[in-house]
Amino acid sequence: MKNLYQTVMADADGAANFPQLLIREALLPELLGDDQGAISYWAGKSLARRFPLGNPKDAAAFFAQAGFGTLTLVKQTAQMTRWQLSGTPVKLRKQVAGEDDFTLEAGFLAEMMAQQLGVEAEAELVDSPRKLQATTVTFDVYTDPEDVIPDYDAPEPLAIVHPTSPDAE
Numbered sequence: 001m002k003n004l005y006q007t008v009m010a011d012a013d014g015a016a017n018f019p020q021l022l023i024r025e026a027l028l029p030e031l032l033g034d035d036q037g038a039i040s041y042w043a044g045k046s047l048a049r050r051f052p053l054g055n056p057k058d059a060a061a062f063f064a065q066a067g068f069g070t071l072t073l074v075k076q077t078a079q080m081t082r083w084q085l086s087g088t089p090v091k092l093r094k095q096v097a098g099e100d101d102f103t104l105e106a107g108f109l110a111e112m113m114a115q116q117l118g119v120e121a122e123a124e125l126v127d128s129p130r131k132l133q134a135t136t137v138t139f140d141v142y143t144d145p146e147d148v149i150p151d152y153d154a155p156e157p158l159a160i161v162h163p164t165s166p167d168a169e
Helices: 002-008 015-050 056-065 088-096 103-117
Strands: 070-076 080-086 121-127 136-148
Touching: 002 015, 002 088, 015 103, 056 070, 056 080, 070 136, 080 088, 080 103, 088 136, 103 121, 103 136
Parallel strands: none
Antiparallel strands: 070 080, 080 136, 121 136
């Protein structure tokens, strides 16, 4: 791992991301060891159950507010949804970590899609386009319309506070 503090503070937008990066890139790997990926994926699913989101616009706002980065829906079919996560938090994490671990976000997206569609869902990281690899993470969330969650009761979506632009007035 590169020097976390030096890397983050050398970036113009890094200081605002330091608290989250300190926990995610220094503390959690120490505590979780080899199980970090599996535990982070489960934790992401757990967070999605606590903060259910109703649509891609709400997901994008929530991811930005949580400090995960800028979430963009890239492609959606009946069985797969592709998301890209970018922005300063992603860029810094990729610079600092020897292995980029975005399983928390993957778990969150999988559970979010399961809640929205009422079917089982799993997410995986896929290779981002070459020109975006240093600043972007891409997730594919797979769903099976035949694999319905038994006794499914859709949660009430979280009422997201969307930022207003100064021009909106």
